[in-house]
Amino acid sequence: MPLAKAKPAEFHGVLLYSKAYRERDLLIKFLTREFGKKMFLVHGAKRPKFRLRAAILPFTYGTYFGDLKADGLSYLNNYKNIDHFQGITADITKNAYATYTMSLIDLAFQDSLPIPKWYDQLMIGLKLIDTGFDEEIITNIFEIQLLAAFGVAPNWVDCSICHRRDLPFDYSEAYGGLICQNHFDRDPYRLHLDQKTIYFLRLFSVVDLTKLKTIKVSDQTKKSLRKVIDQLYSNSVGVIPKSKRFIDQLGKFKI
Numbered sequence: 001m002p003l004a005k006a007k008p009a010e011f012h013g014v015l016l017y018s019k020a021y022r023e024r025d026l027l028i029k030f031l032t033r034e035f036g037k038k039m040f041l042v043h044g045a046k047r048p049k050f051r052l053r054a055a056i057l058p059f060t061y062g063t064y065f066g067d068l069k070a071d072g073l074s075y076l077n078n079y080k081n082i083d084h085f086q087g088i089t090a091d092i093t094k095n096a097y098a099t100y101t102m103s104l105i106d107l108a109f110q111d112s113l114p115i116p117k118w119y120d121q122l123m124i125g126l127k128l129i130d131t132g133f134d135e136e137i138i139t140n141i142f143e144i145q146l147l148a149a150f151g152v153a154p155n156w157v158d159c160s161i162c163h164r165r166d167l168p169f170d171y172s173e174a175y176g177g178l179i180c181q182n183h184f185d186r187d188p189y190r191l192h193l194d195q196k197t198i199y200f201l202r203l204f205s206v207v208d209l210t211k212l213k214t215i216k217v218s219d220q221t222k223k224s225l226r227k228v229i230d231q232l233y234s235n236s237v238g239v240i241p242k243s244k245r246f247i248d249q250l251g252k253f254k255i
Helices: 086-090 092-108 116-130 135-150 181-186 195-206 219-237 243-253
Strands: 007-021 025-032 036-042 060-068 074-084 169-172 177-180
Touching (some): 007 036, 007 116, 025 092, 086 092, 086 116, 092 116, 092 135, 092 243, 116 135, 135 219, 169 181, 169 195, 177 181, 195 219
Parallel strands (some): 036 074
Antiparallel strands (some): 007 025, 025 036, 060 074, 169 177
C-alpha cells in the first residue's frame, strides 16, 4: 500500500526494537502487517507516566494508530488490543533467539516494503517460542527459509547435478545445494554432513509453522545444524546480526 506524506493509519504491528533518541524520546521499530517495517519517533517515551508505555515494551504486539510516512520517521499516536510475549520476556534464552530472529527479518527486507507473509510467519514463530516450543528449532527454520530473501536459494529438493532424490546427500557450496553420493567426488570441499542433518535442513526449508506440532532433534544434530547454518550465513549471506553474538555466548555455557 503506497504512502504519500504523513497519513493517519491503523496497523497491526510487532515491536522489533527500540533505542534512545534525544533526552526523552525513543525510536521504535515495528514490523507492520500492512506497511512493512516502519520506524516511529515517540516523543516523551522515557517519561515515567508516558501514556503509551505499555504499548512499546519489548515483545509487544497488537493494533496501533499512527501518522505514517513513506520514508523517514513516522509517529505513533495510540493503540488498542495490545499483548506481550510474556514467556519470551521472562526467559533469557527465548529472548535471545526471538531477538535474533527479528533481527534477521529486519536485515532481510527493506523498510516500508509490505511483507504480510513474513509478519504472519514471525507472529506464529514468536507464539511457538513463547509457549514452550524449542526456540533453537524455530530459529533454524527462520534462518533456512529467510535465505531466499537474502538472495541465497540453496537447492534442498534434489541433487543439483543429476536431480536424483533417492540417494544419500551432502551439501555443496560450490553447486549451491545438495549433491548425491554419485557426485561427491565433484566437490572435495563438500560439507560432509550426516543424513539426519540433511533431513532437517530439507524439512526446515518447507515446513509450515501453522502445522508444526512437535519436532525432536538431538543435541548432536542441533550442533551440526548450527554449524552448517552459520557457515551458510557467513559464506553466502555475509550479514550477521549483532544479536547472534549473544546466542553464541549462550551456547558456550551449555553443558
